[in-house]
Amino acid sequence: MMGKFCFAPTIAALILSSELLFSAACIAATGPHALITAKIDPAVRVTLGGNIRPEANANNDRGAVDDALPLDHILLQLRRSSEAEAAMDALIDALHNPVSTHYHKWLEPEQIGAEFGPAAADIDKVKTWLTQQGFTVNTVYAGTMMIDFSGTAGQVRSTFHTELHHLDVKGMPHIANIGDASIPAALAPVVFGIVKLHDFDAELQFHRNPKDTDSCYVGTCYDIVPGDLATIYNFKPLFAAGITGKGQTVAAVESGDVAAAHDWSSFRSMFGLSSYTHGTLAQTHPAPPTGVTNCSDPGVNGAEDEAILDAEYASAAAPDAHIILAACPSTTTAYGFMVAALNLIAEPAAARPHIINVSYGICEANFGAAANAAIYSAFKAAVAEGISVYVSSGDQLTTGCDRADYAGFAATNGMSVNGVSSTAYAVAVGGSDFSDVFHKKVTDYWSSTNAGFSASAKSYIPEIPWNSSCANKLLAVYVGFTDPTGPTSLCASSDYAQYFEGDAGGSGGISACAKGVAATAGVVSGTCSGWARPSWQVGVPGLPTKKARVIPDVALFSSFGPWNHSYVVCSTDLKGCVDGFGGTSFAAPIMAGIQALINQKMKVTASGNPNVALYKLAATEYGNATQLAACNSTKGNASASTCIFHDITEGGIESPCQSGTPDCYPNNTTNPTYGVTSTSTTLYRPAYNAEIGWDYATGLGSVNVANLVNQWHTVAP
Secondary structure: OOOOOOEOOOHHHHHHHHHOOOOOOOEOOOOOOOOOOOOOOOOOEEEOOOOOOOOOOOOOEEEEOOOOOEEEEEEEEEOOOHHHHHHHHHHHHHHOOOOOOOOOOOOOHHHHHHHHOOOHHHHHHHHHHHHHOOOEEEEEEOOOOEEEEEEEHHHHHHHHOOOEEEEEEOOEEEEEEOOOOEEEHHHOOOEEEEOOOEOOOOEEOOEEOOOOOOOOOOOOOOOEOHHHHHHHOOOHHHHHOOOOOOOOEEEEEEOOOOOOOHHHHHHHHHOOOOOOOOOEEEEEOOOOOOOOOOOOOOOOOOOHHHHHHHHHHHHHHOOOOEEEEEEOOOEOOEOHHHHHHHHHHOOOHHHOOOEEEEOEEOEHHHHOHHHHHHHHHHHHHHHHOOOEEEEEOOOEOOEOOOOHHHHOOOEOOOOEOEOOOOOOOOEEEEEEEEOOOOOOOHHHHEOOOOOHHHOOEOOOOOEEEOEOOOOOHHHHHHOOOOOOOOOOOOOOOOOHHHHOOOOOEOOOEEOOOOOOOOOOOOEEOOEEOOOEOOOOOOOOOOOOOOOEOEEOOEEEEOOOOOOOOOEEEEEHHHOEEEEEEEOHHHHHHHHHHHHHHHHHHHOOOOOOOOHHHHHHHHHHHHOOHHHHHHOEHHHHHHOOOOOOEEEOOOOEOOOEEEOOOOOEEOOOOOOOOEEEEEOOOOOOOEOOEOOOOOEOOOEOOEEOHHHHHHHHHHOOO
16 A cells, blocks of 8 residues: 555554654554555565675685574565655654653554564565475564574575575685575565674674783873763762762673673772662573574584673673673674674563663675664664663774775775764764873873773773774874875874774774765665654764765774773673773663763653753754863863763874775775775765764763763753
């Protein structure tokens, strides 16, 4: 049915007709109208484009897998009509609008499915079609529009007309679909695509300094421990007032277990958090509320340091909160962190976490159209249920599709962003560093000896974007290089190894999965052309005029060098408490912990999408020229005491790149040399500089936590 759309005569009707004056002439008690109306003819097909890994090419191909290869828990993402999508958008706006009668009246997954999902008849037709092809349907996720089913590689080949092949990628064996899947055209109005048919996993968003035990290059190390965080970002007044996250649950979704749960207790004991007696930690492997479980225990599998740092630093920000590590294994058909998130979001209200943290990343293009749609749908359901979602913006600077183990330090694939963080329904948390070493003001901000629990920070410290690459122009200036690109730059110098630590740094940029496609309204015809700019991402100086979502939203310290600062992590896997760690994997769980403080202060269990309030607060602060200047991060401990955000205006997140490749200046193919990512390949316009107001490097900047928590009520009463 086109043009008009029928909704259950409850939420959607009220939102669309009375509050937003949206025409909704057809209100029916039967729920959404069925969209699968044609006969399912296997000979009349449509291709589900945009879902092939770049590694699945002829050079790497080593032949088809055996047809008998089992593929358990394949995830099929469904789609809702454009009318239902608009209706749900309207509802989410109302849920976050203090003057709406629906303000904070969060939904249950079943409500989302009944009012905004595909019609029950359409879901039944898809399930029947799958079973007729020999598949087993395991679970249907109502709120996030996902069907979990199992079968074999042969069944996938015959049903979806795509083969899985063995690959040899830089000497490493992999499995991936060698072509895009297709489905009968009759199913296309409801079926979006298969989320994953390959064994490439999402990337952990943390790093350890290659120097291992010494992250210092010039002078003395000043590592970041919980006491330093509390001083620098002003947690202490809240802790003193009893705002510690009590009664809140923060779930970090993972793909592996911690090495030892007692590491969390050791961290809290060593750094002064054990006195907060309400704080707890639980390791879980969440199953979907109905159907067959798709989350076995992944065990300790290489992701253990990610899991423990998430737990430790969420706890550092909210020491009395309940921390859940929800871990599911990654497979050929599913990302572990995504399965854990899906299962948590599907829980009834009493069992759901209040806040979800995700510290994983994969660039939009490599994520693929169906996975981008799946994370969009999942996080959209989450905020409709009241869950606040915080995601690492990424650790690849501007070049999210360049993995260091594939391409070395010089990017070759152009600029891109983390697909897990680029939806409108998550707070993308970027990375910052401190500029005290660069400005030779270390003693202004650090004590020469540690106080209690190893803390030594004196106050807020001026910040710059985190950039641990040789393209860092501040680093180049500091060590005596004047040419930012080319054969006389730091990247081309034999001296770079003394300072360079990899193509790592806080990520930011524009949502745009397909190069050269204008950013409009999300996933279109199987190719992601950029998620649309959300309604709340307005009103702040510096925001670009792009029609697409831009990230990050906020930033916190994430560095592991080269400016002598890094995080300390306690882990059995590391044989103790070790410094030299960084990544937006730290910033995201800290922000998730801050949300726990906000919820406790506001006396609510759920806040939904925090970005709505964050941008309103920033618009007020940055809209006042005097306040904007007073909150410039370069002022350091002279910043105004009323600042909610620290506006980071110095430095940038430009990446080193190979000249002659996309988004690289200089674009010189006849005499290739190292360049930096740029918004022009013929002019030096480094991407991206920190600037006044919002910017691609650090978003709105970092936060003064006490001021943020205490002023939240002014925009979200």
